[in-house]
Amino acid sequence: MKVANFYPGPSRVYSNITEYIYEAYMDGIMSVNHRSEDFMNLMELTKKELREKLQIPADYEIAFISSATENWEIIAQSLTQKASQHFYNGAFGEKWASYAGKLTSTINTHFGINEELPTGDIAKKADVLCVTQNETSNATQVSMKSLKMLREENVGKIIAVDVTSSLGGVKLDFTLADVWYASVQKCLGLPAGMGVMILSPFAVQTAEKIGERDHYNSLLNILENTRKNQTQYTPNVLGIYLLYKTQQATKGIDYIESKLEKRMEEYVSFVDAQDQINYLITNEKVRSRTVLALETSRMEELKSGAKEQSIILGNGYGPWKSSTFRVANFPAIKNKEVEKLMEFLRSFTGVSAR
């Protein structure tokens, strides 16, 4: 892969993926029956590896589904009794609210891109609170501190958190919420086509209390299957295998987080050192650690320059489409690719290397 891909959607996959896939073929993993002993062993190992490397509490359940979009539906369908309250400042949080709104009553709480999560503003009626921890559209994040406040002030409510662009890149305190969900094509560095769901004991109890069993992806069906190390549908077995192999190869979330933080520092000192490119998010505290949204008035020039160097930058999203570009700070991206991007940005802005 000669191109350096910084797109914060599906992005760079781990470079040993093709090697693992060859192994999967030779070992017959690609053809394995998802109700067989071999698959159940793989599923058990994969969940064990995720639990260890991402520091997921022992009493939290892990399940695989088809996408983060499917998660929106599962939460509305199997965990919401009265209403879900959605806090958002960007496109993905808003989409979640809109999908949920078709199945259940919703309360929408919009906040500014430089503001912290408005944790005081909770509707009495809401039994599920929905937070986009990392909003990929504008590169903001909700801090663990804000989540902690939300948690402490809302005992008895389900807290559901979208970590699509942060799971596997940022250290999350899973005890602070009940439903965490993500896709594998971002910080987990895999080809798209699978979602991950992480559930607290309270989420499980709530699903049991509600007892919704009408759908193939009813949460109780998902839980019964994952507890047997199976899935509620014929899963992306290769995706599960690749998740196992890539997680097995990582040094764990502490190491990854510090690696990504070092890269962020490099980006920050670059942005500080010149005045051609600026952060969209001026409040440092709410800036995403895994996605950067940057403004420049020389956008066309920047994009064509990057393309010439075989560097893929993300476009801006929604209202920030033409004024910003985005850069993924995902673990699978290589040091030499970051160096290549930095070199390009330095030469573009006329800043000499440190």
Next chain:
Amino acid sequence: MKVANFYPGPSRVYSNITEYIYEAYMDGIMSVNHRSEDFMNLMELTKKELREKLQIPADYEIAFISSATENWEIIAQSLTQKASQHFYNGAFGEKWASYAGKLTSTINTHFGINEELPTGDIAKKADVLCVTQNETSNATQVSMKSLKMLREENVGKIIAVDVTSSLGGVKLDFTLADVWYASVQKCLGLPAGMGVMILSPFAVQTAEKIGERDHYNSLLNILENTRKNQTQYTPNVLGIYLLYKTQQATKGIDYIESKLEKRMEEYVSFVDAQDQINYLITNEKVRSRTVLALETSRMEELKSGAKEQSIILGNGYGPWKSSTFRVANFPAIKNKEVEKLMEFLRSFTGVSAR
């Protein structure tokens, strides 16, 4: 892959899969954004290739979903107004009825494993008729002749057909039904993790008339996306690419069907030539062409013998679990693997080679 895998679930994948995957990695396909021009081109080419190779009518829509299980839900949710009538003689048809029964009113019509589809037995109330064209659990099939009778006698009703274990292996007359669905891990020879849906103009009109838009996988949402060469969720892009490459490499359904028929003839002459192994299905007319269910009184011996030769046979399913074994007759299985199996079966039964 040294093992010869005849399991009729996820089964042998095409042997050029790893090569295509390497290409996908080098070309950046694994990291491609599913809303990008590159992806839309891939999706267009994939549908074009499927249409050509499987002889799908020009006015039928093709869409990708996560699994055949998801299809059950989509049909009940977006296409059924009053009731769906389910014709089945085995486990998968029965499961479909049971999943649909949670979302809509259902009428269950059971028929014997040696009987043809009871096309005369139609409930007035039913607006969707559900047929399992190839029942993987007992290796029966519904003929195109039966489907034609069903079609002609039921103008105005939606006919939905499960072709999970036959799409890509058997020539289907798509004009005889409105919804056809399958998974990629059977006759399409790919790693599991994707479903295909093929829809007639009448199915599209019916979905539009019903107007169900509450779910992320509402049929109207699926259709709107596939018409733009996109998908309703972040799809298994690698799966779509592999479907494109493998279909591009095939010689089309006429060639494949005749190849599989030749293999069937070989199996038939073997079964006729000895009395240790018999067909579960005695009525030739309803025997599946892509899955064999065979009985033997020496089951344990057969299974351990096959295992010693690195041959994976399918277990029996449901009521036929201990009395039968199953053999996939899928296109990706190689001639030399079929020869290996035949040699083993001949030596097991004491029948000398022709």
